[in-house]
Amino acid sequence: MDSLPDATLFQLVSSSALQGLLDKIVGPKTLVLSPSLAGPLGLVTEVGLLKNQHGVTKMFWLEPGALSQAERNIVYLCRPEVKWMKMIAGQPNRVLPAPNAHMYHLLVVPRMTTLCTSTLSELGVLGSIDVQEFQLGLIPLEKDLLSLEYEDVYRKLFLEGDYAPVYDMGKALMTIQRAFGLIPRIIGKGDQAKRLTDLLHRLRKELPLASPSSTPLANGTIDSMIVLDRQADMVTPLCTQLTYEGLVDEVIGIRNSHVDVDPNLLNPAPAASTSTPSASNFAAVPKKKKHLLSSSDSLFSELRDKNFAVVGSILNRTARRLNDDYERRHQAKTPAELRQFVGQLGGLQNEHQSLRLHTGLTEQIMAVTATDEFNTALEVQQNLIAGVDLPAQENSIRDLINQEAPLRTVLRLLCLYSVISGGLKPKVMEEFKREILQTYGFHHVPLLLSLHSLSLLTRSTPQKSPFSLARKPLRLVVDDVDEQDPTDISYVFSGYAPLSVRLVQAAITPASGGAGNGARANGSGGGGGNGSQLNGWKAVEEVLRPLPGLTFEDWQKEDESPHSRPPAHHQVPTTIVCFLGGVTYAEIAALRFLNKQTPGRNLLIVTTSCVQGSSLLTSLQPEATRASA
Amino acid sequence: MAQAPASASWEPLGETFYRKQDIYSMQWSISDLSDFIVAGAPWGGPLAMIRDDRKPVLLGRHAIGKPKISVYSSAGGLLQTISWDPPTRIVSLGWTHSESLVVLTQDGTYRLYSLSTGSAPPSYTQHSLGPDAQEAGVIEAKIYEEGMVALLGNLSFVEVKGWQKSSGEGGVGGKVTLLASAGLNEPPSCWCVIPPELSHTRGVEVLIGSGATVLRLDEIDVQDQRITRGPFLSITPSPNGRFLSLLSHPSGSSPQLWVTSADFTRSLSEFDLGGEGEVGAPGQVVWCGNNTVVVAWERTVVMVGPFGETLKYFYSDPVFLVGETDGTRIISNEACEFLQIVPQSSQDVFRPGSASPSAILFEAAELFEKRSPKADEYIRNIKTELVAAVDTCIDAAGRELEVVWQKKLLRAATFGKTFLDLYNPNDFVRMTQTLRVLNAARFYEIGIPLTYDQYQAHPPSHLIARLTSRSQHLLSLRISSFLSLSPAPVLKHWAQSRITTLTSTSTPSEEDSMCLSIVEKLKDQVDVSCADVAQTAWSVGQTGLATKLLDHEVRGEKQVPLLLSMKEDEVALRKAIESGDPNLVYTVLLHLKRSHALGDFFRYVDNKPDASSLLQVYAKENDVEMLRDFYYQDDRRKETACLALEESLGVEDVAERVAKVKAAAKSFGEDKDCSFEAKMIEDQLRLLTFQQSLEQEASGKTFIGLSVNDTIRACILAGLSKKADKVKSDFKVPDKRFWYIKLKSLITLRDWEGLEAFARSKKSPIGYEPWVEHLVSTGNHRQAVGFIARCETRNRVELYVRTGSGCWRGRSVLGRRRGGSCCDDLKSRAPNAIIAAQLDQLIGEMDQAGM
The missing domain is CATH 1.10.150.780 (Vps16, C-terminal region)
Structure with missing residues (x-):
């Protein structure tokens, strides 16, 4: 992992950029923050720091209506969305007793847009607000995972055709290239992936990477990038994730690496990190506390990518070990031994704390996984993946509707069914749609239409579905899975190897291997020599073509400048795996596993956000109907 | 070769020396400077002149006709002539930091002329001081590098903060702010401005001579400084803003010069000008550096040292003074001279009888040239101080205006260097480099008599910009590459000035060749884009050329707005889509929506899926009515x-x-x-x-x-x-x-x-x-x-177990069950111990029964 590009660099850059912007505004300030930005912001900077060192005295959510009180400087922080502009424009005019006594500043993340400028100017406040841009790009969630943390990207990209996230991703990748050097090889699958690559070429022409003086801060070599549209593999996110972190996300929900937990699970010690603005300043005190899930918690980093089946035993083992460690106090006889024990006590308490948390989360998950509904759904899912007895699965889904299982569960399975089987017979389709509309409400008509236009719920065609064509050659279904000691990425779905990750695996495995061997145990296939070239799509062309979206392989050529970097032979090259539209935690787990199997190459995951099937489906619904699903 | 020593022109003043050097003999044919209102730009900058219409005209001396502003270099070379058409009277002339000429008229408008040579008419931008100034008129204004302060007819002061972003490209003028009311009843006898960067408050300050006292005025407040020495004829702040020289002329006595600290707390010197020069009060008071004041009558220049010593110079014709940070330029109709304190390093080397190591080193080098063995002896004497001596010689070389002395001093430094084992040659290299640049700029055809200190006060790009604006493109380019600076600004200016030479009747082939030659030069430049040049072409009416140039622009955000202003809507939209930047597409869409009927607007996005998607996203959130129309006309x-x-x-x-x-x-x-x-x-x-x-x-x-x-x-x-x-x-x-x-x-x-x-x-x-x-x-x-x-x-x-009911019911059904193993399974899931025990019992019974 040593030569993995240092992702924390981005955190540092972002946080100092924000502090710099705030410091430019002289005097005490009131920070008004759009709620959706709190999470991403919390990942790059600490609120306490802003308060203590940068003159932020008060913080509020950006909401319609009046600010009750404010300092001389009011700093708004939000994404460039028109709704925020309208809210902001509403405030200076009618809010405070003496509107002129305040200085208004707006920090837009990541950049100001014409739409926002014209909105502000139509509302007549553009002149009185000082607008600055806060270029928050990729946020490091872990050292191998960078995310833009955008919301609803899947809908924007693939349903609405709003390609703003691709542009921002392009800009962010330019930043990566400025820091770590040009990425010579780019391969990808999907129309938006192609758009991203074209954009990179164009941006490079606009802004040459290296002005003569600057040299890359390279402590890692990125020699290639694999860009995947989420749309290229929708089977994987539609499946219920079975890794620990994946299930935490499915059952409890992870937002911006934070999970809402019962405060009892965090007591007695306060949470290691609560990075939303402190609750005391906000009207509603949330009952649940936000807790950062990161690899700084050693127990979590052990658990996160494990199949849920083994989580219990790990927790059990940890509990036992912890108990033994505590027991050692009885063996401590001499004062020196006692002192040593007391010294370890803090660490033990932290571990204890973390054990309490994860046991609690596990219990919550178990409560769900024990239900008939969950198990039925899982059974249907696994059968669909394996292509076993499809009509029976149809009936099971029908039963779930009859029992009024949540709409998302039903739709996930139905879409999975449609995608895997290549569509539903018109009659069956209409029947399901009618059932769904009657059970969950007629207002879901647009949602069903959206699913249709995303090819997630379609009428059957004579061709075999791309998924079923890929099943064999890519070894997507693996029967003998050892969840305890996995030898293949298929462990993350207990027998299904995520299509997206198999594609990555095929692309990075040196040519000798080939797609069929992609899943070779112990990574002997991936252990090729250092700096070996990316195999690319060669081996999987046949499988790849029928999947939705363009397939491409591309090169970016170094300038013929004399100061190009000498190739670093001693370094393990890094491949960026970039997901447009989101990545699931199960896929992340699989990629990490793949990375371990491939000593000759590092993987760095870059994504627009972390998603799961339900969140994708929810994002397709109009906001008004989301709650009811 | 007999040559007068370098100190020949020095004159002692107190403990130090001053020198007045001829820099240029003027190329112009002006016989009397007093006929003109002159504005001289500091940093060796140009002079702007307009005939003073308050003075009677001597027949035949000037052509009668429209007034015109002539701009000359310091060497008297004519750079530019601006014929002044507007009927309003010019109140003030002045220069900005970027050497744009500010012309302020009585009605409160001012123009900024960027320096341009060649046949093209001078380009300018016009701005206003605001409605107040328009109404009350402007009496007088003080123009400094980063702004100006004007005294209006209603005796209020307005400040213009900064000029505009960059000279020559339209845009808005500086921000106009009304200063606090000074409470004047009549125009002040004199006033001056302390620019923001020099003032104590970091805001602009105006000092007003009012009666016997001085008022200090800023944006918020006015303060009486409680002085009783007035009335004053002039107040002049020193270049660093820390001192003031005030001129008064009490009735019945001779004019008095009073130098004080800027806050009036310390009186530094007072000097009676009576008998020093001509009769009456001097016309100009200018600082020479920060420690001496130069006063000038029409034909006499008197320098007043800090302790009341004076140096006097007499001229046969009227002179004009330009204050510099390190000296004073004296412009007469024949010559341009520079009066300054002799720099310390020069004094070290050349002061008569100096025994400083640098003087000895210089002497040794001279002896060495003469092949005298004494050279070695001299060097050995100063062996321990040789490094300092070399440094001083290098420094002194920089401060000499004459190439002969520069060479001698550098040669002395080289000579000294050879006796040193370890000497960092960076200073030496840098100085030779700088001198080459300075000498090039000082060349009389260029006419920028920049001193070393003045050059150091700005980044080199400033000098290059000044040379560029004089259309010295080749020299600028060479200096840029000599100093390894980006040639982009020079190329941009070059391209822009080339375009202005195109006539309005240019043929497409001319356009093509020009476009090609410009694109060729700009190809590899990062900081300059075709769009900037296209903008110029567009603004001078070369639409065809502008379009061609824009086609070569790679940066969408520069290309699209210009295309929109050229009304190339269709192309703009296409380019915006190509750029991959949704924001640009929105820019175009908003523009089209504003400027077209809805139907026409929709037609633009036809067959452009990207634009159409973005339009829908926009409309969904902002304009549902339009979205409905859009769907309707598109049959969706x-x-x-x-x-x-x-x-x-x-x-x-x-x-x-x-x-x-x-x-x-x-x-x-x-x-x-x-x-x-x-x-x-x-x-x-x-x-x-x-x-x-x-x-x-x-x-x-x-x-x-x-x-x-x-x-x-x-x-x-x-x-x-x-x-x-x-x-x-x-x-x-x-x-x-x-x-x-x-x-x-x-x-x-x-x-x-x-x-x-x-x-x-x-x-x-x-x-x-x-x-x-x-x-x-x-x-x-x-x-x-x-x-x-x-x-x-x-x-x-299983259901029984889940209900938690007793196992006696279970037994009744269990007889037909498959066996005990399933009971074990059930037991492990039993909700409580009692049921588990009951199941145990049941299993036991079954075993007995042999099942």
């Missing part, structure tokens, strides 16, 4: 319907809601691919109507907006079981689903009799397991047990 019935459905959700009023849904049904009906959806929405309408009638029947209950399932549920909960059945049959709800709903509803009602009756009504299509499960999960174990007997046999044991 499905989208229209969905829009109506989404809108229906937010509507409170039922009738309106029904209307929206009806509209959706109609739109779906018009789309042949949406017949199913149309049917569904008709079902929805039916349901809504039914729900309305339900609400009337069961007042206080809400039905509207519920799904079919929820309507059935609500009916049962409200005791309208018949209605529930009607919904079932009306909407063809399958039996299974209906049974689940009814089952759950009855349990919610705890209607056990109803439940029993329902169970008996016919054979359950969903089996009886759900009965038990739902009863158990709602905590009704007792009721649940009753239904177990009706369940499938193989499920009964």
Whole structure:
């Protein structure tokens, strides 16, 4: 992992950029923050720091209506969305007793847009607000995972055709290239992936990477990038994730690496990190506390990518070990031994704390996984993946509707069914749609239409579905899975190897291997020599073509400048795996596993956000109907 | 070779020396400077002159006609002539930091002329001091590098902060601020401005001589400095802003010069000018550096040192003084001279009788040239101080204006260097480099007599910009590459000035060749883009060339706005899409929406899927009405319907809601691919109507907006079981689903009799397991047990366990079970110890029975 590009660099850059912007505004300030930005912001900077060192005295959510009180400087922080502009424009005019006594500043993340400028100017406040841009790009969630943390990207990209996230991703990748050097090889699958690559070429022409003086801060070599549209593999996110972190996300929900937990699970010690603005300043005190899930918690980093089946035993083992460690106090006889024990006590308490948390989360998950509904759904899912007895699965889904299982569960399975089987017979389709509309409400008509236009719920065609064509050659279904000691990425779905990750695996495995061997145990296939070239799509062309979206392989050529970097032979090259539209935690787990199997190459995951099937489906619904699903 | 020593022109003043050097003999043919109003730019900058129309004209001396402003270099070379057309009188001339000429007229407008040579008419931008100035008129203004302060006819002062972003490219003028009221009743006898960067408050300060005292004025406040020495004829701040020299002329005595600290707390010197020069008060007071003041009458220049010593110079014609940070330029009709304190390093080397190491080193080098062995002896004498001596020689070389002395000093430094084992040559290299640049700039055809200190006060790019604006492109380029600076600004200016040479009747082939030559030069430049040049072409009316140049622009954000202002809407939209930047597409879309009728606007996005998507995203959030129109003209019935459905959700009023849904049904009906959806929405309408009638029947209950399932549920909960059945049959709800709903509803009602009756009504299509499960999960174990007997046999044991009922019931069914292993399994899942024990017992019994 040593030569993995240092992702924390981005955190540092972002946080100092924000502090710099705030410091430019002289005097005490009131920070008004759009709620959706709190999470991403919390990942790059600490609120306490802003308060203590940068003159932020008060913080509020950006909401319609009046600010009750404010300092001389009011700093708004939000994404460039028109709704925020309208809210902001509403405030200076009618809010405070003496509107002129305040200085208004707006920090837009990541950049100001014409739409926002014209909105502000139509509302007549553009002149009185000082607008600055806060270029928050990729946020490091872990050292191998960078995310833009955008919301609803899947809908924007693939349903609405709003390609703003691709542009921002392009800009962010330019930043990566400025820091770590040009990425010579780019391969990808999907129309938006192609758009991203074209954009990179164009941006490079606009802004040459290296002005003569600057040299890359390279402590890692990125020699290639694999860009995947989420749309290229929708089977994987539609499946219920079975890794620990994946299930935490499915059952409890992870937002911006934070999970809402019962405060009892965090007591007695306060949470290691609560990075939303402190609750005391906000009207509603949330009952649940936000807790950062990161690899700084050693127990979590052990658990996160494990199949849920083994989580219990790990927790059990940890509990036992912890108990033994505590027991050692009885063996401590001499004062020196006692002192040593007391010294370890803090660490033990932290571990204890973390054990309490994860046991609690596990219990919550178990409560769900024990239900008939969950198990039925899982059974249907696994059968669909394996292509076993499809009509029976149809009936099971029908039963779930009859029992009024949540709409998302039903739709996930139905879409999975449609995608895997290549569509539903018109009659069956209409029947399901009618059932769904009657059970969950007629207002879901647009949602069903959206699913249709995303090819997630379609009428059957004579061709075999791309998924079923890929099943064999890519070894997507693996029967003998050892969840305890996995030898293949298929462990993350207990027998299904995520299509997206198999594609990555095929692309990075040196040519000798080939797609069929992609899943070779112990990574002997991936252990090729250092700096070996990316195999690319060669081996999987046949499988790849029928999947939705363009397939491409591309090169970016170094300038013929004399100061190009000498190739670093001693370094393990890094491949960026970039997901447009989101990545699931199960896929992340699989990629990490793949990375371990491939000593000759590092993987760095870059994504627009972390998603799961339900969140994708929810994002397709109009906001008004989301709650009811 | 006999040459006068370098110190020949030095004159002692107190403990130090001053020198006045001829720099240029003027190329102009002006015989009397006093006929003109002159504005000299500091940093060796140009001189702007306009004939002083308050003075009588000597016949034949000047051409009669329109007034004109002539701009000369310091060497008297004519750079530019601006014929002054506007009828309003010019109040002030001055220079900005970037050497733009500021011309302020009486009516409160000012123009900024960027320095331009060549045949093209001078380019300028015009700005206003605001309505106040327009009304009251401007009396006088003080122009400094970063702004100006004007005294208006109503005796108020306005400040212009900064000029504009970059000279020559339109834009807005500086920000105009009204300063605090000084409370004057009559125009002040004199006033001066301390620029913001020099003032104590970091804001502009105006010092006003009012009666015997001085007022200090800034944006917020006015302060009386409580002086009694006035009235003053002039107040002049020193270059660093820390001192003031005030000139007064008490009646009945000779003029007095008073030098004080800027806050008037320390009086530094007072000097009686009587008898020093001509009769009367001097016309100009200028600082020479920060420690001496130069006063000038028409033909006499007197320098007053800090301790009252003077140096006098006499001229045969009127002179004009330009103050510099390190000296004073004296302009006469014949020559340009520079008066300055002799720099310390020069004094070290050249002061008569100096025994400093640098002087000895210099001497040694001279001797070495003469092949005298003494050279070695000299060097050995100063061996220990040789490094300092070399440094001093290098420094002194920089401060000499004459190349001969520069060379001698550098040679001395080189000579000294050879005796040093370790000497860092960076300073030496840098100095030789700098001198080459300076000498090039000082060359009389260029005419920028920049001293070393003045050069150091700015980054080298400033000098390059100044040379560029004089159209010295080749020299600028060479200096740029000599100093390894980006040639971009020079190239940009070059391209722009080339374009202005094109005539309006240029042929396309001329345009092509020019476009090609410009693109060729700009190709590899990062900081300059074709769009900047195209902008110029567009602004001078070369539309064809502008379009061609823009085609070579790679940066969309530069290209698109210009295309829009050129009304190339279609191209702009295409380029915006190509750029991949949605923001640019929005820029174009907003522009098109504003400037076109809706129909035409929509036509632009036809066949452009990217633009069309973005338009919809925009409209959905900001302009639903437009979105509807868009869908309508594009025949998108499905989208229209969905829009109506989404809108229906937010509507409170039922009738309106029904209307929206009806509209959706109609739109779906018009789309042949949406017949199913149309049917569904008709079902929805039916349901809504039914729900309305339900609400009337069961007042206080809400039905509207519920799904079919929820309507059935609500009916049962409200005791309208018949209605529930009607919904079932009306909407063809399958039996299974209906049974689940009814089952759950009855349990919610705890209607056990109803439940029993329902169970008996016919054979359950969903089996009886759900009965038990739902009863158990709602905590009704007792009721649940009753239904177990009706369940499938193989499920009964497990269900019993789940109800937690005793195993005696279990036994009755267990006889037919497969064996004990399943009991073990059950035991492990037993909800409590009692049941586990009972199961144990059961297993024991079975074993005994030999099963």
